[in-house]
Amino acid sequence: xTRKTDGTPVQPRLAAPNPYGTExxxxxxxxxxxxxxIVLALxxxxxxxxxxxxxxxxxxxxxxxxxxxxxxLIAFGMTLxxxxxxxxxxxxxxxxxxxxxxxxxxRGIGADSASLCILVGLLAGVVVGAGFGTASGTIxxxxxxxxxxxxxxxxxxxxxxxxxxxxxxPIYEGLPEQxxxxxxxxxxxxxxxxxxxxxxLVMLIGFAVFWLLLARSVFGRSVIAIGSNEEAARLSGIPxxxxxxxxxxxxxxxxxxxxxxxxxxxxxADPKIGEMWELNVIAAVVVGGTSLFGGRGTIPGTxxxxxxxxxxxxxxxxxxxxxxxxKVVLGxxxxxAALLDAGLSRLGxxx
Amino acid sequence: xxxxxxxxLPVVCLVLLSLLGCKKEAQDxxxxxxxxxxxxxxxxxxxxxxxxxxxxLRTGLQEEADKHGYELLISTGEFDSTRQANQIDEFIxxxxxxxVVSPCDSRxxxxxxxxxxxxxxxxxxxxxxxxxxRGKVVSHIASDNRAGGRQAAELLAKALxxxxxxxxxxxxxxxxxxDRVEGFKERLKDHPGIEIVAELSxxxxxxxxxxxxxxxxxxxxxxxxxxGINDDSALGALAAIEAAGKLGKIKIVGYxxxxxxxxxIETGAIYGDVIQTPKLIGQLTINAIHGFLxxxxxxxxxxxxxxxxxxxxx
Numbered sequence: 001x002t003r004k005t006d007g008t009p010v011q012p013r014l015a016a017p018n019p020y021g022t023e024x025x026x027x028x029x030x031x032x033x034x035x036x037x038i039v040l041a042l043x044x045x046x047x048x049x050x051x052x053x054x055x056x057x058x059x060x061x062x063x064x065x066x067x068x069x070x071x072x073l074i075a076f077g078m079t080l081x082x083x084x085x086x087x088x089x090x091x092x093x094x095x096x097x098x099x100x101x102x103x104x105x106x107r108g109i110g111a112d113s114a115s116l117c118i119l120v121g122l123l124a125g126v127v128v129g130a131g132f133g134t135a136s137g138t139i140x141x142x143x144x145x146x147x148x149x150x151x152x153x154x155x156x157x158x159x160x161x162x163x164x165x166x167x168x169x170p171i172y173e174g175l176p177e178q179x180x181x182x183x184x185x186x187x188x189x190x191x192x193x194x195x196x197x198x199x200x201l202v203m204l205i206g207f208a209v210f211w212l213l214l215a216r217s218v219f220g221r222s223v224i225a226i227g228s229n230e231e232a233a234r235l236s237g238i239p240x241x242x243x244x245x246x247x248x249x250x251x252x253x254x255x256x257x258x259x260x261x262x263x264x265x266x267x268x269a270d271p272k273i274g275e276m277w278e279l280n281v282i283a284a285v286v287v288g289g290t291s292l293f294g295g296r297g298t299i300p301g302t303x304x305x306x307x308x309x310x311x312x313x314x315x316x317x318x319x320x321x322x323x324x325x326x327k328v329v330l331g332x333x334x335x336x337a338a339l340l341d342a343g344l345s346r347l348g349x350x351x
Numbered sequence: 352x353x354x355x356x357x358x359x360l361p362v363v364c365l366v367l368l369s370l371l372g373c374k375k376e377a378q379d380x381x382x383x384x385x386x387x388x389x390x391x392x393x394x395x396x397x398x399x400x401x402x403x404x405x406x407x408l409r410t411g412l413q414e415e416a417d418k419h420g421y422e423l424l425i426s427t428g429e430f431d432s433t434r435q436a437n438q439i440d441e442f443i444x445x446x447x448x449x450x451v452v453s454p455c456d457s458r459x460x461x462x463x464x465x466x467x468x469x470x471x472x473x474x475x476x477x478x479x480x481x482x483x484x485r486g487k488v489v490s491h492i493a494s495d496n497r498a499g500g501r502q503a504a505e506l507l508a509k510a511l512x513x514x515x516x517x518x519x520x521x522x523x524x525x526x527x528x529x530d531r532v533e534g535f536k537e538r539l540k541d542h543p544g545i546e547i548v549a550e551l552s553x554x555x556x557x558x559x560x561x562x563x564x565x566x567x568x569x570x571x572x573x574x575x576x577x578x579g580i581n582d583d584s585a586l587g588a589l590a591a592i593e594a595a596g597k598l599g600k601i602k603i604v605g606y607x608x609x610x611x612x613x614x615x616i617e618t619g620a621i622y623g624d625v626i627q628t629p630k631l632i633g634q635l636t637i638n639a640i641h642g643f644l645x646x647x648x649x650x651x652x653x654x655x656x657x658x659x660x661x662x663x664x665x
Contacts, residue, residue, distance in 0.1 A: 051570070060569045067562055168401045170557075172611050184594035266557060266590045268611065272583065273558040317566035323523055323552035 035340060036289055036304045043308060047315035055315055062197060068310035069203035070095075070258045071277060072303060075284045076210040077251030079302045082285055083214070084244055085227045085294025086140070086147035090154035091255050092277030094132055096270070097162035098125040098259030103269035104165060107174035114176040121179070125260035126253050132158060133252020137245035155278070162271035172268035183265030199261055206254065211299040223247065227294025284309050287337040308337070392422040393640060394442030396435050398453040398479060400427045403609065404629045405453070408478065411633020412451070419641050421448075432456035439463040443470045449640045453478045457526070461485035473643055477636045478629070482526070488651075489643055492636045494627045495654035496527045500534025502625045502659055503604050507545070507576050510602035510622040514544030515575030518567050520584040522555040528580045531606065535578055548574070553584040560587025568595050579605045582612040582624065589620055608660040616662055623661035631655050 031038065047055040054060060074091050081088050105124035109117040136154045140147050187196040214220040222243045225233040234240045263269040288305025290297035312333055316326045395412060397405050409425060416423045424447065428435030432455040442450050443466055450467050452474065454460035461483025467474050468487050476491045507517060519535065522528045532550070539545055548571055553560035560579065564587060567574065577592075579585030585605030592601050598620060605612050608624040615621040632655050639649035 054570055057569070063565050063569055067565060163401065169403070170611055172614070180594075184590075262558065265561065265594070266587070268557075268586065268590075270557050270583070272556060275556060313562070314566055314569075317551060317563055318570045320549045320551065320570075323521075326552075 036287065036301060036308070036337070039337065039340070040304055040308050040311065043311050043315075047311060047318075051315060051318045054318055055311075059194070060314070060318075062194065062200075064307075064310050064314045065200045065203075066197040067314065068306045069197070069199040070262060071280050071284060072306035072310075073203050073206045073258055074251065074254050074277070075281045075288075075302045075306050076206050076299055077247070077254040078281050078285050079288070079290050079297045079299055080210070080214060080220075080223055080247040081147070081251055082282070082290050082292060083223050083227045083294055083297035084247055085230070086244065086247070087151065087282070087292075088133075088136070088147065088154075088248060088251055089151040089278045090132070090136065090158050091251065091281055092274035093155045093158035093162065094129055094252060094255040095259045095262060095274040095277060096272065097132075097158040097165070098129045098256040099263040099269045099273070100162045100166045100171065100259075100271055101125060101128045102256075102260040103171040103175060103263050106176065106179070107171065110174070114178040117176045118179055118182065121263075122182075122257070122260050125256035127256065129256020129259065130249050130253035133248040133250070133255075134245070136252070137248030140248065141241040141244050159271075166269065166271055168271065170268045170270040170272075175263075175267060179264045180267055181264075183261050183263070183267075199265070202257070202261065207299060207303055214297065214299050219243065219246070224295060224297070227291075227296070229295075280309065283334050287334060289341060305337075308333070390422075391420070391448045391644065392424055392445070393449045393451060393637075394439070394445065394447040395423055395425045395451040396438040396442075396453070397425070397427045397477075398455055399429050401429070404607070404627070405478075407629035408453075408633045411630035412477075412637055413633075414630075415634040415637035419637065421637065421640075428453075428455040430455050432459050435460070436463045439467060443467055443472060446470075447472060448644060450474045451477055451636055451640070452481075454481055457482040459483070464488060473640070475636055475639060477632055479527070490639045490649045490651055490653055492632055492639060492653040493527075493655060494632065494657055496530035497534035497537075498654070499606065499625045499627070499657040500531040500536075501538040502534075502657055503531070503578050503606065504535045504538035504542070506623040506625070506659055506661065507578055507602060507604045508539070508542045510604070511545060511576050513542050515602075516546050516548045516571060516573055517576035517578060518548060518571070518574060519550040520553045520560055520563060520577060520579045520588060521550050522580055522584075523552055525555070528555070531580050545576070553579070553587060555581050555583055557583040557587040557590075560584045561591045564588040564591035565595075568592070568597070574601055576602045577604070579603065581605070582607045582609045585612060585621055585624070586615065589615060593620070613660065616660060619662060623659055626658045626660045628655060628658065 078088060078091065102121040102125035106117050106121040109120050132154065136151055139145060140150050182198055185198045186192065186194050187198060187201050214223060222233065222238045225238055226240055226243055230240060262273060284306040285302050286292055286305070287308055288298070288301035288303070290301060312330060316329060321329065393416065397409065399405055400409065413423060424442065426438045428438065435452070435455045439450060439452065450472055452460060454476065457479060460481050462485065464474050464481060464483070464486025473489045474486070476488050478493050480491045480493065481488055519532055521532050536547065539547065549567060551563050551567065553563050560583060568591060577585070577588045579588055582605045585603050589603055592598055602622045604622055605624045608626040612621060612624050616623060635653055635655060639653060642649045
């Protein structure tokens with residue numbers, strides 16, 4: 001059962017018995033299966049060499065993990081959405097809006113009772129985010145509208161509301177000092193030192209939950225079935241509407257959680273943040289091997305995708321690559337990943 | 352253009368009348384201006400009114416216009432260049448005496464300026480220039496960004512006592528920012544003890560600034576100074592520096608002095624800011640129009656001074 005060791009579910013196109021059964025072809029099967037982790041490993045090696053080892057220092061690795069944690073969390077939800085054949089363009093705006101809402105809630109409670117204040121902030125962010133996802137999901141499923149256009153509308157609405165709620169001015173006063181732990185603190189600093197940032201722990205928990213959800217639950221099976229063939233899924237009794245609605249609710253909730261943590265990191269709620277996040281998140285999901293046409297997606301793949309993009313961004317900054325070239329390099333890598341994915345999966349299929 | 356012929360006659364009459372009016376005003380310039388120019392209207396279309404900067408600019412325009420008895424028709428493009436082009440069309444139809452525009456798009460605004468030129472209406476740009484080769488702008492009134500960059504260099508040099516390693520958090524897509532960065536580099540040449548070790552883009556956004564600063568702290572552990580081309584860059588850098596426990600070891604200079612940045616300057620977390628004077632830009636714009644309408648053509652570029660905001664400065 002070699003192909004289950006990385007935890008990804010067995011993919012139908014590779015599930016067919018290998019007609020050759022030789023050592024070489026099983027090696028190829030392995031390479032095909034692990035293509036993205038291999039790309040990541042190569043990237044890490046190149047980055048380490050080019051930066052004279054700065055990349056591989058512990059502090060920088062912790063830094064990269066922390067930098068990808070927000071977008072990776074949202075990408076886990078986005079993986080479910082894309083696997084159903086949908087898309088959500090509103091995530092970046094929603095992070096900004098929920099961050100503002102949470103800050104307003106916390107300011108209202110007052111910094112005197114810090115833990116209550118932070119709890120209310122988290123709750124406000126997650127509830128409002130999930131509520132927004134409910135609205136998008138309901139419109140998509142009730143009226144059978146394309147998710148692209150519904151969430152494009154949602155993107156503008158969330159961005160606008162974020163500005164309206166705070167009158168365009170970042171909120172930075174009246175937030176409890178302890179909030180900073182949520183965004184830039186470390187887990188058990190006394191014991192572990194600066195090894196495990198709080199957002200990374202949250203991301204890892206999200207990873208475990210969404211991995212189990214997609215790969216090991218009935219809900220996850222439904223998500224994949226809907227993305228493969230919605231009509232067939234409906235006919236076989238899968239609650240299509242409810243499942244599709246749920247993936248937008250979950251992603252909205254994740255955006256809310258990230259919104260609060262991002263405000264905590266900045267110790268300010270800024271309505272301008274989160275621009276282009278939707279594209280970074282979608283890129284991580286697709287680089288991670290999830291099909292934009294639905295029916296195929298894995299959470300570990302998405303984590304690898306987020307890591308590839310994170311490592312790339314970090315090393316380009318470490319190398320002081322000029323801004324415009326950074327865009328070109330990132331674009332080329334995304335294209336190469338897509339080409340590699342298409343080419344290798346064809347190779348896998350032909351065998 | 353079904354109404355063009357019928358509307359042409361009143362338009363022509365208006366042109367003649369306003370020409371006469373102008374001449375008359377010019378003749379008795381010594382007369383109290385309030386009465387003579389009571390009918391002078393100026394069409395204004397701004398980039399946005401959401402930003403505090405433009406709210407102040409608008410106040411400056413209004414106060415100075417009130418002084419001269421001009422009527423202002425203020426609209427806003429809100430980053431939409433098509434909407435702004437329509438607003439300029441409306442000003443041309445209304446036969447305003449002058450048009451002030453803060454272009455939503457520095458290039459495409461050229462077409463609107465040509466139309467205003469053809470209608471004989473003088474055009475002034477405030478804060479953002481037209482980079483189009485088409486159309487003639489009487490005068491461009493804006494902060495001297497290059498001087499702002501020099502000011503930032505002075506602030507940082509003072510904070511660092513003339514020696515250290517600094518980074519620039521830039522936004523190279525924006526022309527005014529490139530001017531700031533050039534001014535900054537130009538003045539730092541006078542401080543050979545300070546070395547610029549990197550220049551990276553934050554796109555003027557705080558979330559991007561945090562990430563870039565986190566990476567720079569990895570590649571340059573011996574960093575001592577940061578110049579953020581706007582306050583979102585400076586505040587993002589501050590968040591990363593604070594999280595890394597390097598607060599106070601790295602001096603930050605920002606740009607604009609937003610209320611949030613001022614609060615951080617008060618606590619000493621940010622050393623100082625270059626401060627623009629949008630209200631003054633508004634006032635000088637109306638002054639330039641006043642000069643133009645009274646046969647005193649203003650210079651084609653009016654640079655508006657910038658200042659410094661530090662803990663000591665208040």
